[in-house]
Amino acid sequence: MRLTKFEVARVLGARAMQISEGALITIETDKSSTLDIAMEEIKKGMVPLRVKRPKIGFEE
Template sequence: MEKLTKFEVARILGARSLQISEGAYALVDVKDSALKIAFKELEEKKAPLKPIRRRKIEG
């Protein structure tokens, strides 16, 4: 998989931390804030979210 841009990382962390704060199960064992849990999931490549990349349209 290609490296994520800082905008994709921010989008994934925001969406996943919102899910965790509203009661979704964390996929890692970290007892901390929702944002830190989401970051740890992303580091370990366990985050259930992935960015949607659209091809550039020339014309």
């Protein structure tokens, strides 16, 4: 699933907060900033978070 720019921003913030609070990092990296690490995880598709979108459909 491709994320919108708004979903990326939300996931980035949530994941960076998790990392800053001591969550395990899912990739090997030499970065030290939690935002940089989280962005790299997003780019590699290794973020342990899910985005739940509302169902949009036609109701009769």
